[in-house]
Amino acid sequence: MxxxxxxxxxxxxxxGDRCVHPGSVFDPLSxxxxEELGFEAGMFAGSVASxxxxxxxxxxxxxxxxxxxxxYRINRAGELPLMVDADHGYGNALNVTRTVEELETAGVAGLSIEDTALPQPFGAAGRTQLISVEEGAGKMRAALAGRRDPKLMIFGRTSAASVTDADDAARRSAAYEAAxxxxxxxxxxxxxxxxxxxxxxxxxPLMIGGAGPEIMDLDYLSGMGVRICLQSHAPFMAAVQAVYDTLKALREGTAPKDLQGVAPPELMKRLTRDADYKARMEDWLG
Structure with missing residues (x-):
């Protein structure tokens, strides 16, 4: 690939000099x-993966x-650059190195390692805690050590602005930059x-997620050096609702031909690369 x-x-x-919104994706079709709609990048979040x-x-x-x-399944399906949220790196700094190795092999274009204490420790249920700046910086160095392709982007991620304060977020960001x-x-x-x-x-350059409405302006964000701004992961939630509504309608007696919001055959054929498969079958299978 x-x-x-x-x-x-x-x-x-x-x-570049502009902030863009990535497409929140979760599988090959999404x-x-x-990609077909023109998004510059895809975003695969840990929450959506779960x-x-x-x-x-x-x-x-x-x-x-x-x-x-x-x-990997997502990357195999298209050519859109994929950013992924690798959470805390699935363990300590040694695990972070392994995480980068695996995700680089899976074809991601960028990945983030965060400084949240995960999984939540005993006695801290429901309360977000951060690891120390020193441990966070060590994880960033471990992530860089695991990278083989210098084109792969490594992001230092922090939620400090909403957990402690903006000064702590700045301090942590500076430490990860130094790493x-x-x-x-x-x-x-x-x-x-x-x-x-x-x-x-x-x-x-910055990437932001969970931004407040006060800063959700692409011109402002672009001027602040933000290059990617997430727009939530609504596509997955919309897909869940669509499946729920369709199954509910069928269960309640709606005829398949009367269902609303079903993808037409033309769209399904295009997204599944139907013409490519048919051409290969004619060429290879007679």
């Missing part, structure tokens, strides 16, 4: 849809192998004051 080409395209976003693979909430019960396998990561991924930044505090502390 041509991983380097998509990694180059992903890096070009961060070398990434093909995002829902997709296990039908479980985002409590770090998904394993690295399960996450990497689904990321050598390619970009900073900020989660939970709600105000311009918070974003500007972090921006003053680091020179690296």
């Amino acid at each position: 041509r991983w380097s080409r998509r990694r180059e395209a992903f890096r070009a976003i961060f070398a 990434v093909r849809i995002a 829902l997709t693979v296990l039908g479980a909430p985002d409590l770090i019960v998904l394993t690295l192998s399960e996450f990497a396998e689904q990321a 050598g990561v390619d970009a900073i991924f900020l989660v939970g930044v709600k105000t311009k004051a918070q974003l500007e505090t972090v921006r003053a502390a680091v020179k690296l």
